[in-house]
Amino acid sequence: MRFYKKILPNGLRVISVPLKESLTSTVLVMVEAGGKYEEKKEGGISHFLEHMIFKGTEKRKKSMDISLDFDKLGAQSNAMTSYEWTGYFAKAHNRHLGKLMEILSDMYINPTFPEVEIEKEKGVIIQEIKRDEDLPSRNVLRIFMELLYGDQPAGRSILGEEKMIKGVTRENFLNYRKRNYVSSATTVIVAGDIDYKKIESQVGHYFGSLPNTKKDNKPKVADGQKFPKILVKRKKTAQSHFILGFRAYPNKHPNIPTLKVLDAILSSGMSSRLWQKMREELGICYYVKSFLADYSDHGIFAVASGVDSKRVKVAINAVLDEFKKLKIKDVSSEELEKAKESLISNFFMENEKSDELAFYFGEQEIMKQKIKTPEEVEKEIRKVTPTQIRKVAKEIFNNKSLNLAIIGDIKDEKTLLKLLKV
Incomplete structure (x- = not known):
């Protein structure tokens, strides 16, 4: 299987994966920002921000506008946050590839973080936290990570704690995004029946305005133990x-x-x-x-x-x-x-x-x-x-x-x- 990698002038990386005869294409935007990049006082903000990216841009004022644009293409879209990265993706028929890229780039580069949406989404995040608390087969992994890594980012929940979620502000999102959502920390991956040269040009067009400022470094994990x-x-x-x-x-x-x-x-x-x-x-x-x-x-x-x-x-x-x-x-x-x-x-x-x-x-x-x-x-x-x-x-x-x-x-x-x- 072949793939092609290119680094754009602003430092953004493009990975093209041609899949001959595939009827669908996927655009995935990944950024080096996750639980390990958070300060203790902002634990959970990576995941919360992932939710907020879907809540409106300068062009698409409301979350419904984003949802409608994806639904008109028959697209699947979602996002996820890990300890080391956050990813946003959309998948649809090949003929909609350019539009998928335009929507995702708009969400990624131009989020507005409406304060009314922040307040509503706090309730959603808190219920997500409580759901995991009620599912011991899921929550035990969080306990295991806490046991191994203690009071450092790798030992904390990606979802954060209810107290922090209740206190997060629009300014917190703007500061965190400015520190982490930069071009040198971003990779755009496109997989489907594609022309890799055309993909590299399209990614440059849609993501070329992403700033290449200094990126936060995640602290190295302290990983020592002497007994069970x-x-x-x-x-x-x-x-x-x-x-x-x-x-x-x-x-x-x-x-x-x-x-x-x-x-x-x-x-x-x-x-x-x-x-x-x-x-x-x-x-x-x-x-x-x-x-x-x-x-x-x-x-x-x-x-x-x-x-x-x-x-x-x-x-x-x-x-x-x-x-x-x-x-x-x-x-x-x-x-x-x-x-x-x-x-x-x-x-x-x-x-x-x-x-x-x-x-x-x-x-x-x-x-x-x-x-x-x-x-x-x-x-x-x-x-x-x-x-x-x-x-x-x-x-x-x-x-x-x-x-x-x-x-x-x-x-x-x-x-x-x-x-x-x-």
Whole structure:
């Protein structure tokens, strides 16, 4: 798969991904602005601003004007905020590509932040926060991040806290946007049946006025630990939801492909180790999933599940046993090949559409990685050996970086802490 990258005179980056015979095109605008770029007093502003970008521009005075312009094209549009970036995208039939780019550029460059809309949207954000509070299977990840990173941006909620949301002003948005939404921190990705030279010209036309002023730098994450840790949020729930995991690698680390295969061995498919142990043998959970999150300067590898509060110890011991097995014995060639095929197939299925590929290429660029095509990723995965998996397991699965976050009706926290040994 080919892609084309160009840096415009104002520093903005353009990634073009031609998809021959694709009937749809996606325009994605990504900016290096997210939870890690926030000061403590403005926690949650990246996500709040993402909402406000849809609330009106000089040309499109109201949010309804933006919505109507997208709907007239039959377009899908949305946005999302992470710790390290915010992205705005629109997708429609190829014939509407130019109009999609015009609408998104207007939203991105000319937002007005109407004060009446800010006040209304505060209620929306606060309800979003409360929704996550009521969903322990989602909220436990926030607790896990707090346990690992404490009172630094990586340890705080991307949504922010209700007190901060209530106090945010139009001036706060203007200041934050001025510091972060600059051309050198922006990447525009276009995927579809396109002419890359024409795309580069169009992006220059619509985004050329974006200023190239100095960009905020995000603070480096403090990522140290010397012994196992636990954080319990006691709550009357039908299940206890937990994440049990370790500090791992940042996104540029050469062991990432190996860790992805290890992840697939643990929980990709119904024949995977965790599924067989937790569901088929013990019958103690509905969901169990391992995952890795690799950020620019730190990483996580963990397992998430939800079980009856009376069986939390059994579940934790079962997961710990699977970690230990990977440290002491090489995986078989048969299991390794199964995991690789599962990982590769899922990877390609997740990157079939124009919007999926836009995010795939865009996230690599925005995270300052060398862009790898899907074919190059497959080659890396194919090369992983049993010896490499065991080596990575020994490196990652260690007591000094082991953490347990749990939400539920838990009374014996000290007993759980004593279990944390690999």
